[in-house]
Amino acid sequence: MDRVEKDYVFHRDLKKEYPIITHGEGVYLFDDTGKKYLDACSGAVAANLGHGIASIGEAMADQAKKAAFVHTMRFETQSLHQLAEKIGKMAPENVNKVYFTTGGSEANESAMKLARQYHRDAGRPQKHMVIGRWQSYHGNTIGSLSAGGDVKRRHAYTPNLLNYAHVYSPYCHRCPYGRQSDDCLKQQNWTCVTDLERTILELGPENVSAFIAEPIVGSQQGAVPPPPGYFAKVRELCDRYDIVLIIDEVMTGFGRTGTNFAVEQLGIIPDILTFGKGVSAGYAPLAGMIVHDKIIEGLINNSDGKFLHGYTYSGHPVAVSTGLAALDVYERENVLANVNEQGPYLFERLLELKERHSCISDVRGRGLLLGIELVKSREEDVLFKPSDKAAETVNTIAMELGAVFYPGTGSIDGVNGEHLIISPPLTIMKHEIDEIVRILDQALTLFEQKLRKDETYEITK
Ligand SMILES: Cc1ncc(COP(=O)(O)O)c(C=O)c1O
Incomplete structure (x- = not known):
């Protein structure tokens, strides 16, 4: 494809040139020079079924030809009902009603607003505050950014953000409270949970509407699962203080971690579960929330049945038809079984890489949402400077070698901490995993060669 002469695109990075992708097939993407990339992160942990699936494209075209748009204030489509039914049946017990949005940020925004309306309608008008967690990500709209704890993304907009509270999530590998995870586990007493209760009491439970958390922290920490029992304690606190528990499964949903939703592994039932990315496997902008019956009953019994919210493209016919076709592929290809095998x-294989590379200090994650933490020296626990751009550099080298990963920074305290997410399409085969590992191995070797010339760096807090 010929490049245009004048560039009108407002790029993600205006100082960078991006490869132009012409097509994809399976786990591979191809650019206009013919270069092939193994998509080892499913784009942004979204292209969960890989690229170029004709049946999904055909379903999209069929729906677009029949009725591309109807407004959900007046009409609905069959595919809306069919997809809602499928998703509702996959969700935990009593979490049934599905509300669609176009992206994960909107899904979380909707969930936080719904929590507020639920309390208000039930005669608890003061409940409005949201508690989120540091080093967690819930999206880029003002509400979802306020609830999230991505320090870098928040900084530019600090004056615009809502006054929401934050606690630390259990990053046991480097506990922000300085505790040892074994002690917490033995005593079933986590400082991060105590801190949540203290925060609720400080704010006044009568003011707190919702607590939002990712079941496995994705982009901000690089696939960090919680210690067993943590979320049960969180659930208890939410019940005790009448707080809506929103579990953000935008990244973890639809089999990514080895179960349909990661909450199944946590053994808790959320009040609202948000989803995105995997629901359409990246073939259309589609996301949403699944809502517990108690909240729906509240809307019916305490108000006129209307959620005071909505988007033009909620339940967009082409998007929900895409979701339906994608879920058919998940079933047909028995994707869950593949996640649990691969x-x-x-x-x-990543643990083997850790043996060989002293710049890997941790391998973590569940299913096919895995992460590695990168450090300057594992033996002496020397961290990279943020300006080293370690994760980004490893990814740049890997892209040259033909594989793309999902780099991230600030995983330890918002500033320090480098990680790489490895999250290939859930349809990946063993020989393709071997290719990922081979390229990552090579990229890390080249990166370490480059490093030997640089000075060491101590953590700055
Ligand atoms: C856990 C989580 N929540 C919310 C979002 C925001 O979703 P979107 O970018 O579709 O708005 C993301 C995106 O990466 C995410 O990983």
Whole structure:
């Protein structure tokens, strides 16, 4: 494809040139020079079924030809009902009603507003505050950014953000409270949970509407699962203080971590579960929330049944038809079984890389949502300077070698901490995992060669 002469695109990075992708097939993307990239992060952990699936494209075209748009204030489509039914049946017990949005940020925004309306309608008008967690990500709209704890993304907009509170999530590998995870586990007493209760009491439970958390922290920490029992304690606190528990499964949903939703592994039932990315496997902008019956009953019994919210493209016919076609592929290809086979294999292979590279200090994650933490020296626990751009550099080298990963920074305290997410399409085969590991191995070797010339760096807090 010929490049245009004048560039009108407002790029993600205006100082960068991006490869132009012409097509994709399976786990591979191809650019206009013919270069092939193994998509080892499913784009942004979204292209969960890989690229170029004709049946999904055909379903999109069919729906677009029949009725591309109807407004959900007046009309609905069959595919809306069919997709809602499928998703509702996958969700935990009593979490049934599905509300669609176009992206994960909107889904979380909707969930936080719904929590507020639920309390207000039930005669608890003061409940409005949201508690989120540091080093968690819930989206880029003002509400979702306020609830999230991505320090870098928040900084530019600090004066615009809502006054929401934050606690630390359990990053046991480097506990922000300085505790040892074994002690917490033995005592079933986590400082991060105590801190949540203290925060609720400080704010006044009568003011707190919702607590929002990712079940496995994705982009901000690089696939960090919680210790067993943590979320049960969180659920208890939410019940005790009448706080809506929003579990953000935008990244983890639809089989990514080895179960339909990661909450199944946590053994808790959320009040609202948000989803995105995997629902359409990246083939259309589609996301949403699944809502517990108690909240729906509240809307019916305490108000006129209307959620005071909505988007033009909620339940867009082409988007929901895409979701339906994508879920058909998940079922047809038995994707969950593949995640549970390939996930542990990839994990093992990453542990082998850790043996060989002292710049890997941790391998973590569940299913095919895995992450590695990068440090300057594992033996002496020397961290990279943020200006080293370690994760980004490793990814740039890997892209030259033909694979793309999802780099991230600030995983430890918002500033320090470098990680790489490895989250290939859930349809990946063993030989393709071997290719990912081979390229990552090579990229890390080249990166370490480059490093030997640089000075060491101590953590700054
Ligand atoms: C856990 C989580 N929540 C919300 C979002 C925001 O979703 P979107 O970018 O579709 O608005 C993301 C995106 O990466 C995410 O990972």
